Amino acid sequence: MCGFISIHTKNRNLSDTLSILDNMVEKIIHRGPDDEGKTHVPNQALFGHRRLSIIDIEHGQQPMRSDDQRYTLVYNGEIYNYIEVRELLIKEGLFFKSFSDTEVLFQLLIKKGSEGLGYLNGMFSFVFHDSKTNTWMAARDHFGIKPLYYAQCGSDLVFASEIKAILEHPKIQAERDEYSLQQYLTFQFCLDNRTLFKGIKKVRPGHFVIGNGSEVEKEVCYCEPNYEIDTNNTEEWFESQLQYLLKSSINLQMRADVPIGTYLSGGIDSSLVSFLASKRSSKSLPMFHGKFNEGPEYDESYFAKEVAQFSNGNYFEVVPTAEDFVKLLPKLIYDLDEPLAGPGVFPQYVTSKLAAKHVKVVLGGQGGDEIFGGYTRYLIGYLEQALKGAILGTKEEGKHIVTIESIVPNLSVLKEYLPLLSHFWKKDLFGNMDQRYFHLIDRSHGFKSVLHEDIYKSFDREKIFSDFQDIFNKPKTASYINKMTYFDQNTFLPALLQIEDRVSMSVSIESRVPLLDYKIVDLVRKMPPALKFKGGKMKYILKKSIANWLPPKILNRKDKMGFPVPLKEWMNKGIVRDFVCDTLLSKKSLNRNIYRKVGLESMIDDPGIAGRQLWGALCLELWHQVYIDGN
Numbered sequence: 001m002c003g004f005i006s007i008h009t010k011n012r013n014l015s016d017t018l019s020i021l022d023n024m025v026e027k028i029i030h031r032g033p034d035d036e037g038k039t040h041v042p043n044q045a046l047f048g049h050r051r052l053s054i055i056d057i058e059h060g061q062q063p064m065r066s067d068d069q070r071y072t073l074v075y076n077g078e079i080y081n082y083i084e085v086r087e088l089l090i091k092e093g094l095f096f097k098s099f100s101d102t103e104v105l106f107q108l109l110i111k112k113g114s115e116g117l118g119y120l121n122g123m124f125s126f127v128f129h130d131s132k133t134n135t136w137m138a139a140r141d142h143f144g145i146k147p148l149y150y151a152q153c154g155s156d157l158v159f160a161s162e163i164k165a166i167l168e169h170p171k172i173q174a175e176r177d178e179y180s181l182q183q184y185l186t187f188q189f190c191l192d193n194r195t196l197f198k199g200i201k202k203v204r205p206g207h208f209v210i211g212n213g214s215e216v217e218k219e220v221c222y223c224e225p226n227y228e229i230d231t232n233n234t235e236e237w238f239e240s241q242l243q244y245l246l247k248s249s250i251n252l253q254m255r256a257d258v259p260i261g262t263y264l265s266g267g268i269d270s271s272l273v274s275f276l277a278s279k280r281s282s283k284s285l286p287m288f289h290g291k292f293n294e295g296p297e298y299d300e301s302y303f304a305k306e307v308a309q310f311s312n313g314n315y316f317e318v319v320p321t322a323e324d325f326v327k328l329l330p331k332l333i334y335d336l337d338e339p340l341a342g343p344g345v346f347p348q349y350v351t352s353k354l355a356a357k358h359v360k361v362v363l364g365g366q367g368g369d370e371i372f373g374g375y376t377r378y379l380i381g382y383l384e385q386a387l388k389g390a391i392l393g394t395k396e397e398g399k400h401i402v403t404i405e406s407i408v409p410n411l412s413v414l415k416e417y418l419p420l421l422s423h424f425w426k427k428d429l430f431g432n433m434d435q436r437y438f439h440l441i442d443r444s445h446g447f448k449s450v451l452h453e454d455i456y457k458s459f460d461r462e463k464i465f466s467d468f469q470d471i472f473n474k475p476k477t478a479s480y481i482n483k484m485t486y487f488d489q490n491t492f493l494p495a496l497l498q499i500e501d502r503v504s505m506s507v508s509i510e511s512r513v514p515l516l517d518y519k520i521v522d523l524v525r526k527m528p529p530a531l532k533f534k535g536g537k538m539k540y541i542l543k544k545s546i547a548n549w550l551p552p553k554i555l556n557r558k559d560k561m562g563f564p565v566p567l568k569e570w571m572n573k574g575i576v577r578d579f580v581c582d583t584l585l586s587k588k589s590l591n592r593n594i595y596r597k598v599g600l601e602s603m604i605d606d607p608g609i610a611g612r613q614l615w616g617a618l619c620l621e622l623w624h625q626v627y628i629d630g631n
Contacts, residue, residue, distance in 0.1 A: 002032040002052055036048075053257075365515060
């Protein structure tokens, strides 16, 4: 786990850019406090690297160069199957100097080029350069676990693990991208390769970019999703395959030469990862949990302790406070590069700080909801789908996988989502799948009374919906659950993984996500939809497959919280309310002409109703202060 910079040009002396590289590398020192390396390829490229040593600690330094100086690699992440790939390459006649996964990746790319990506099981981003032709390849793992950004900076092209490093280049300024702002206000993240920064893009998950010098030539997807349904195997076969792949992923991701622990929320996904990791470990694993003292609705420690005891884990707990929130949130926005997702990033950061005192690698349960259909909105979507099928007799999916009769027993989990249901039924009822799901995830409802009229009038709703459709309708499947999860895997999940990466890296630990082994995702995509979402049961196939692995009180929970933050209670009075008011109602904030003052005051006075909007507005203003204002 590391961070890197690469600067590319064509026939330009880069000597005057060496000090710029130094400044850029300094900005990502938290990603790799163990080692630093820099390489200059005259008239072609500069490379900088910071290393967090996890595998083969004594070797694998970067930038890595071939003996003849032709090839250079800078890389961030872990290739979990590096031992198996190394053995294959040795059989093909290659020789290795170390046991590092970096050298395995390097030799693989020299030998096979972009075709080598098909051999990799891991989380990674890298830039690989050939000085003979001044060509390069930049790539990112299947799901975007590891970040990679790029920007044209004058006559140079710059890649970096974090945006803040790119902003150290004098030829680019921190400016807000107006259309990306519209996407953020709609989804609370940006789609495709966009960022909130004008001129700064991200390499998309599962893609590689190739170019020459400072020119980008093309971007290629190397792992197109396959939704061709496997109808030849039984439910029992899928269960056994899933069990095998879950164990296999944990075995691979436990490879490390440093101490390992787990995040443990008390939900199914982190409990599963913690249980399987504990079975693989020869000693009691540290397990890290965060909670709040503001009430039982913010405290899942009972369930986390149950799993830790069941798994023979060593339980650690942290209790963040309102004072911590005010102190840490501006730093968190700086660490994140962009404002993203929900307030759960705050307790996640505090829990990571706790973990960093004990281990260097932490395994978590990220990705389970997006793979196995664990979000309540999927059930809401299928409630309407079942009604539509029953009333209109439609067959959008060939055959409706959820009927009214089968879904009714599972609807009790929706009692906490009545406001969302009420909003959902107001518009596009029984419309097309893309219209209905867009309506479910669109955060911009009610914005007319909140947004400044100039921003509201500039909103290009048709383009935003069109961009949404391009992703939602891309997979070759008629299944609603497949379309919903595909969209989330390609948009919402990378946003969550950006948080996962920044939060862990900011305290110099490596976060691994075993449920996002691409083999697991491939298997689930090929399952019959009715098997994944049987009777509207969220995570049906996962729960059935691991029924004997976890305590029933964990497996059958219907009150999973998702790391809620007591913003509503904190906003009644005290330090958090004062902080939010000072931030959002400041002269600078109001002069940005994004939100109306009366709209902001309404959100502040009623955070229970406008919680998501309040969080989005607060983070957006802090982002402006930190990056646009330079504070």
